[in-house]
Structures are given as C-alpha cells and as structure tokens.
Amino acid sequence: MNPDITRERENATFDVGTMTNILDGGPEKTKRRREIESLVFKDPDFDEEDPNFLSRSERYDQAVRKSAQMILKLREFGIADPEEIYHYKSMAKGNQNEALGLHSVMFIPTLYSQCDPQQAKKWLPLAESFQAVGTYAQTEMGHGTHLRGLETTATYDPATQEFVLNSPTVSSIKWWPGGLGKSSNHAIVLAQLHSIGKCHGLHAFIVPIRDMSTHEPLPGIVVGDIGPKFGFNEVDNGFLKLENVRIPRENMLMKYAKVEPDGTYVKPPSAKLTYGTMVFVRSMIVGESARAIAKSCTIAIRYSSVRHQSEIRPGEPEPQILDYQTQQYKLFPLLAMAYAFTFVGQYMTKIYHRISGDINQGDFSELPELHALSAGLKAFTTWETNSGIEVCRMSCGGHGYSRSSALPDIYVEFTPTCTYEGENTVMMLQTARYLVKSYRQAKAGQQLSGIVSYLNESQDRRLQPQAVSARPTVVDINDLTSLVEIYKLRAAILVEMAAKSIQQELQRRISQEDAWNNSAIDLVRASDAHCHYVVVKVFTDKLGEVGDTAIHSVLSTLALLYAMNGIAKNSGDFLQAGLLSVPQVLQVSIRIKELLSKLRINAVALVDAFDIHDKKLNSVLGRYDGNVYEQLFEWARRSPLNATEVHESFHKYLKPLRSKL
C-alpha cells in the first residue's frame, strides 16, 4: 500500500462503509452487491487480456465469449433480479460493453411487450434458448431521432400473406443497431407498413437475417458491421439493407396493431404504452452518469494523492498534486457532482417506480412530468458527466492519455449517451415544451402540481428580469435552502424569458413553429436551469435523510460546493435576475475556495466510498493500493508492440532508407 494514500485514509473524518451504504441505498444492498461482484472477480474465467491490447476482431471475439459466459453463469447462479444482473454484468464488463447486449435489453423485452399470445409462444423460447439471437433495428443511415422520417417499407402482399421488406434508398439502410453486424440471426425491424395502397406508419416486424444453423445471411439481406467507432469496438453495430425480403404475415408484432389476412389494417388502441420504456431507459442513464463520473473521480483523486510534482514552497519535497488549489478546483466540484447525480439517480428510480404503479392502475396523470424530467435530466447529467470525465483525464497529465488509466475507455464508452436514447438538445427541447406549457397554464391561473409548481409562485411574485437594485437580495449564501430557492427562481425566470421570446417572435407574425425554432437557445437554457434546480434540490433533500453527524457534515460541504460552483459558473444568470448582489457573487468565489480546502482531507475517502472494485475500474492510475508506477511499467511491457525487440518495420523501411540517402 502506498504510504501517501494510506495517510489520506487515516485522516478521513467519516466512516467510509456507512457512506457506501447510503450510496447503495442501504447496508443490505451493499452486502448483496459485493456478494455478486465477488462471483466475478473470484472467477478465473473472467481473467482476460486488456482489450486495449487486442485487434478489433479479437475484441469482438472476447466480448462474444464473455457474453455467452455471463448468460451461462447467471443461470447457474440463479441470478434473475434485474438489479442483480446489472451488478454482475457491470463487474464482468469493466469499462467495455456487452456484445449481445441488445438481445437481452431490446429484443426479448420487445417480444414480451409486443407479441400476441401465439407469437410469444413461438418466439420467446427461441430467443431465450439463443436459437434466435436478436437485435432491434430502428435507426437508419439518414434517420435518427425523428421516427416518422424512417424510410424502410413493409408492404403487405395478400396473395401470399407475406410482408415484403425493402430499403428503398441508401439513406434507409438500417444503421447502428448493436449486435446487428455479425451476432444476430434475427432483427426486429421498424418499417412503414403499407397495405392495400395505404401507409399506416411505423410498425415492428421480426425479420430473420441469417440462417439459424450456418449463420450465413439469408437471400435479399445485406448485413455487416458499420466499422470502427470512437469506442464500443467490441460491439458489432451493424447495417442491414433489405432487398425484397419476404416474411410471413405472422412476423408482424401484433399485440396492438394488426393486419388481417386480407390486408385490412387494425389500429392499436393507444399509443401511450410504448412511452414507459423510453422513460425508464432515460432514468437509468442518469444513474449511468453518476457511475461514470464516480469512476473518473476515483481514478483522478487517488492518482492525485500519490502523484508528486513541482513545488509550492522552494526547497521542500514535491507536494501531492492534490494540494494544488487548481487541481482541487478541477476535481472536487466533479466529486460533488458524482454524489449529486447518484442521489438524483436514486430519486429517478423511486419516482419511476411510483409512477409506474399509477400507470398500471390506469393513472397516466404524472407521466408527462416524468417524461419531461427524464428527458431533461438525461441530457443535463450526460453533458455534465461527458465534459467532467475529460477534466478528470486531463487532470492526470500525460498518464491520463494512456489507455492504462482507463479514462479514455470510460470517455468513449460514455459519450454516446449524449446522443442515443434521444439526442440531448432534442431532449432539452422536449423538457422545454413541458415547461412552457406549464408556464402558460400557470399564467392562465391554473394550479400546477409536482415539480413545476414553482411556475405558479413566479406568477404570484411577478418575477421578471430586472436590474439588481430593483430587488432586495435577502438570500443567505451559506444556507442550502436559500440556494435551492434562488436556483428555483432562476429557472422560473428563464422559463418566462423563453416563453416571452416565443411571444415576441409570434408578434412578428411568424408561425408558431418558426417562433419555437427562433427561441430554441432560450428554451434549452430554461430546461438546463430547471434541471440544475432539480439536482440541487434533490441533493439538499437527501441531507435530511442522513442521521450520522460526520457524514452529514461532509455531504453538506459537497452539496454547498455543488450549488455554489453552479452559481459561480452561471453568475450572469443570478446577477441578471437580481437574485444575488455583486458582493454576494464575490463571496461565493471566496467560499468555494474555503470549501475546496475543507474537502481536501476527505477527498480519497469520498471516492473510496463509491466502492468501485479494482477489477471494475481497471485503471493503473486509480488502483486502491496507490502503487501506480510499478504497475504502469508492468502494463506497458505487455503492449503488443513489445512482442519482439525489433519491429519488422526496421528491416522493411528504416534500414533500406539509409542506402537511398
């Protein structure tokens, strides 16, 4: 154990185990998670070569092997609870992805939710026995977020009672689905349904794409891997071009909509039912943000505690880089954010389960709010985490750039969350739509419920952007409740400003749609402020649940830092709205420096509390024992370029070059 990191741990003022329980959601959860994780890290079958040393094809091979192994072991251990499966897989995957992820995350769940009873009887056993390995093919080369734009067609032929599937253009080629390129023999294909000369919009079809025994592509199917990406290189994201591919009528998923044998189309009863999954996945991503930034902070803070560099006082030994104020300023606000997002993740799970219960009882009233919240928070937390990971990486200097740090892997695997499951800007605008609608309702005198009820208050107070002098500033900047209040007022004001921008555009006689587009910057800003308010509020509320004094104290410091750092970064908003005075903003900057120095002593303990096993972290810089340099040398020696002392390029190019000069 590195003596620096040992000393850090000895100096901590709170009990790390108790904090871990809070982060996990209770001591029982921690215990069970660790049991499950130990099933992986004690299992020699998961001792594998670092994928960074492998070629693309070897990486994919390793990932398929691991997927198959996980499936068998999960059954063997009888692990079936989704949360427990999640823990098992997270541990086994480390910083990489699952090759067959979409089979279990999209293919099987879609069969469950959209097959009629007869279809379920046929397809579920095939899928669960991996005779049918499947994926979910929605996005096309030319079409992502906007589903109505998809071009793939499924035309019903009553003569043979078949659908004929086609990719009519290059841009209609299915593109991106995970597992589509090489692994799957079936795909659920989203296509525009045509029957008896009429288009009925998007529907889902089960399309066999490869022979179930030889795995060769079937006639009319052009399928393959879409090529190397920034990350996800163990996954065969694929393309699929359909050329007059015929499937039986029964391969349309018919739980809701139907096509009769004669071609008659039967509409689905409601469109709201598919809403739920989307909301669930986005809520889950909030938790993923928390985990990604927690991993990154663990690496950067542990490394900063064992790395010595430069000098603060001449003649003294080089200090730990964690002693530099600039290093603390890079990392501690992100550490605070990691805690904040963890609690927001817990909050989203709780609210999702509550509302799901309501929905199952036919009460859809809270769904729009949950939809808006999950969209906005998905965007807010992924954007913040995305840039935060890179700050962590760069705070490790040169070594952060080495794959041995794991930070490049964490970044490239995380960054697609800003794009998939709803592109972030689109998500922010969806939340804004809800906020503006709520604002208008409040303005019309309607009493709002839920988290947007503050829009009623702002109506009451007739808040508006105004000069500093016009509003008395009574806020106590050291009081979290006051800070929550000004975050709320900031959101209210920015929602109002966005709504007014739309109003002004409309007065210039442009259409509702153009007015919306011409106010989009303001709308995104309003959503961002709304989400920021929710995060600060959730973190503050969480403190109320914490009994342990030492833990309450350090969490309060983190919450204050999170809130104050957000104010410092957006001080223009708070000044503009008259929510803070100039001296108060100056005071916030000074307080931030004090909070950084207060957190210094607990920094390592606070990342230890995330309890991320070395095997899961897979980072030379972030090792629990702090023995960084020895391991960095060990790791480097395994680099494939070191397989021979003399690389063949010497004989091929360097030696011949001499004779030509």
Place this chain on the structure above:
Amino acid sequence: MNPDITRERENATFDVGTMTNILDGGPEKTKRRREIESLVFKDPDFDEEDPNFLSRSERYDQAVRKSAQMILKLREFGIADPEEIYHYKSMAKGNQNEALGLHSVMFIPTLYSQCDPQQAKKWLPLAESFQAVGTYAQTEMGHGTHLRGLETTATYDPATQEFVLNSPTVSSIKWWPGGLGKSSNHAIVLAQLHSIGKCHGLHAFIVPIRDMSTHEPLPGIVVGDIGPKFGFNEVDNGFLKLENVRIPRENMLMKYAKVEPDGTYVKPPSAKLTYGTMVFVRSMIVGESARAIAKSCTIAIRYSSVRHQSEIRPGEPEPQILDYQTQQYKLFPLLAMAYAFTFVGQYMTKIYHRISGDINQGDFSELPELHALSAGLKAFTTWETNSGIEVCRMSCGGHGYSRSSALPDIYVEFTPTCTYEGENTVMMLQTARYLVKSYRQAKAGQQLSGIVSYLNESQDRRLQPQAVSARPTVVDINDLTSLVEIYKLRAAILVEMAAKSIQQELQRRISQEDAWNNSAIDLVRASDAHCHYVVVKVFTDKLGEVGDTAIHSVLSTLALLYAMNGIAKNSGDFLQAGLLSVPQVLQVSIRIKELLSKLRINAVALVDAFDIHDKKLNSVLGRYDGNVYEQLFEWARRSPLNATEVHESFHKYLKPLRSKL
C-alpha cells in the same frame, strides 16, 4: 455533387478564393501550398488503407513506411523550407501523426543547437543519413512539467572518461518520448550531471540505445513501447530504463556547459538561450488549434447542410439540420473561433519573428512578454479547441461517433496539446505571474509597454469590482472597438482581483508561495480573461487590413459573434465589474441570435475557405461533394469485421451456447 451543398455555395455573398488567400497570408502562399499539397494527393504512394482499419502494429508499420517515404520525396522534390515541409507533411499525415517526428523536430535541432563543432561534425551526418535515428528523452514516469524533479543520473567517471547513466527508481524511467519505443537507435537523454561528488543539474547526453546495424537494444538498456493510448497509436512513445550505461565523455552535448577530462565542470554562459524553442513551439500550437477547429467545423457544417432531420413546420420536408437555431448556436461560434484563432496564429508568428530578430541582436527585452503570451494563448486556444472539437462531433449525431467522420481522430490527436509542451494550468499560471508582476509595476507607477500596458490605464481609472449602478455604462454593444475595450477592462479587473487575493492571503501571515497557491483559481481566471482580450483584439485589428467589402462584412459578423458569445458565456464577469448593464446583456443574447441567422447563408462558404483538401480531412461526413451516405456505406463495407460473412466467434461461442441452455 449533392444539390443541397451546391445551393449553399451558390448563395454565398463573398468570394471564397479571396478569403482563402487572407487565411493563408496572401495569394502566393495559397498557390504554393496547393502546389505542395498536390504533390501528395496526386502521388499513388500515399494511397493507403484507413489506419482505423488496422491493428496497432500495422498502424505503426504504415506510419514508419510513410515517414521514410516522406523523407525521400522531400529530398527528391527539393522541398527544404520549413513552412513547405509542414504543408507537405500535413497533407501526407492526414489526421494521424508521424512515426519519426521527433527525429526531425527535436533530435536534429538539438544536435544543431547544443553540439560543439567537433560533436556536430560527428553526429549531424549520422542523423541526416538516418544511420542514427534519434529522439529526445526528457519526461520520466514520475516527472513531467517540473524539470528539476527529473531523477535520471549521469555520473562522470574520470578513470575511464565516461558518464555512467542510471534510472535509480521506477519513477525515473524515461516515459513518453515519441519514437523511443521501437524506432530510435539513439536518444538525447536529459539527466542530472554528477561529477567529483557534486550535482550540477540537468544536462543533455547522446545515448546509443540500439545497435545501429541489428537494431537490438544495447547492454544495460531496457527499452520499449509504453502501450496503447487514446490516440497517437501510430507512434511508438517509449520507455527507457538505464542500468549502468556507459557513454564516452564526448557524448555530453558541450556547446555551452562542459565537463573536462578530469571531471571539472564548466558552467554555461547563459540559460536564456533554450527559452526560444519553447516559445516557438507554443506559438505554433496556437496555429494548430486553429487548424484543428477549422477541420472540425468543416466537417460538422458541411454535414449539417446535407443532413435532413425532424421537422420545423409540420407537413413540410425534413429541413437541413443547419436550419435549427440550436445547431447554429453550437457551430457558428466555433466557426468564428476558427477564424479568430487563425488570425491569432498569424499574429503569433509575426511577433515571434520580430522578437527573434531582436534576440539575435542581443535584445531580450520583449522575451518575457512573448513567453507569457505564448504560454497563455497556447492554453487558451487548446482548451477552447479541445471542447469545440467534441461539440462539432456531437453535433453530427450518431455518425460523428463513427471513425468515418474523422472527428474522433481529430480529437484524440489534438487533445494532448492541452498537456504537452507545458500543461495548460501551469501555462496559465506562468502568464498570471507575468500579469501580476506587471500589475505591481504599474501600481508602483512604472509605465508598461506592450500588450499589458492596459494595466497602467486601469491604475489611472482606479477600476475595481463594484455594483452595476456605480459606473455609467456607455458601451455600444454593436461596436467591436467598444467590445475590445470592455474585454480589456475585464482583464484588468480580474488581474487586480487576483493580485488582491494574494495580498489578502499574505495579510493572514502565510508565505508568498502559499498565498500564490491559495489564489491560483483567481490567477487562472485572470490569465484566461487576458488571453480572451488578446484574441478579440487581434481579430478586430485584422478587420482593418481587409479591403474587400463583402469579405469585410462577413468577417465583421464573425468577429462580433465571437466577441458577443464570449460575453454571453461570461456575463457574470461583465455584470460584476459593471462593464455592461442587465439590459445590455439581454441585448447581447438577442443580437447573438440575429448574428447566427445572418451567418447561415455563408456558413458552408466560410468553411470552404479553409480549403482543406478531402484527402487531408479524410472524413466521410465532411466531403466537399456532400455525398455522405453512399460513401458511408462504402467505407463500412471495408471494415475488417466484414472480411468474412460469419465471424469465427459464432462457431466458438454462440453455437455451443445453445446446447448448454
């Protein structure tokens, strides 16, 4: 040619060729650059496989081949001017790096500058004929920016007239030098010189590391590749562990300092001489920032003009995504920044050459200013570009994540500039040191010259942070000169605040060094504001040189957008300092939206003007002809995973899995 992109070009209001000349620094420069570039893109020897399809070892092999080829062809074509070599190599390298880059950038120049005449006679011919392939080994595993911390030792043994080199600890292993791992047979090693029981600090030694004919490592040398990185995977960044390696006394570079045969140490006459190279490299990086963000904008803006998605008005065809205000808001400020940084790059080159002239005549007076400016601007431009590239990538949606977009390559190759040649935070603090020193001189009544002379003005005006109401705001936000003025005042105020923070810390009786560290956040902020001012000023000054009315108009719009966007992002600073009123900040937000919509028509032409050849861009999304989708499909089909229809993992894992379930 894609009709959308053709229409964009037809609508442009200015002449693209004229703009290109301005960006190149004159029509002659454009002509010559194009001639040189055509030598590459017409040369079939440079038609190579996309490195993204290759394994690490193949990538390295390809890069060595290309390096050797470039060396031969440059001699063949008689290209010897550094700027022309730069153009030739940039074109040949595309978005990758040169395997033997350090041989020509560091090894040979160091031999030129630090060999005594006898050494030069021996080593230069060896290096230029590639008998000796060399690198520059400075950083160690445990030591980067802080040179005095380096641990490698070179101990003189008068008995044999040799130096004995050692890596006494794991952390002292040389780490990171490019070309060290596999390519080089010599390294210039920086080591602590010990002679007759005394340490004389860092000196440079030529150390043979591999046998010149077999290329096998020499006795006592442990050398190899440091393993895969985020990028730079075609370069063999290496490690070097020295175990009692003996080199003759003549292998110490002895132009300045010397060790006599008996071990007597002779000091160098001045330390300032090595200063120049550092400043030069940092100035060059400013230009690299401009080129990287120009490339990224070219890709994102061209793609946004051919990509159609979603709907603004219901029922109408999907609009070009460039029509969305949010997309414009992501990209156009970066486009403006690309222009700004290009002009700052030109400015740095000019000022570097002027000051170099002075230095050659023994006048060092302007060197500190140039040093501070190059350090700060290196940090400012690389940080801004770094995050800007990622904004461009994510603005391309899913396809930006594909390696075919080139944006992942551009990012991973660029991001180390934030760390190498002086870590950015350290750079900002160096600039801050100069600013605070200048501030104190101004306060003491000294008249400052050069770019910091505004610190005199602020003394005269007794500026200080104060409430908005306390200072009349006379600035015209639509006038660039006024904006330059408030950027200047913001910098002055933030420098003053940082200086005062140090003062306050000192009053708490802490040491000068701790006071500095406890004010580091303020110091970085002050440097950032100073650099931001310089960029806005240089861009504004550039407009004065532009005669063409159409071009002047569009450049003014870009400059305004750049300045206003900076104000909007940092509105807190301007409000806090009373430099703008609340209504003016609101006005700035509205003006930004107007400027975006004004730039829309010229966006494609403005990136065309960067004149980045398709071969250099190497991006499917950024192609000049806009035919994105067809080429994306072509590119994907070449993915190595598509070499066989059925990947072996099917037979190895998927098929067997079925029988076990």
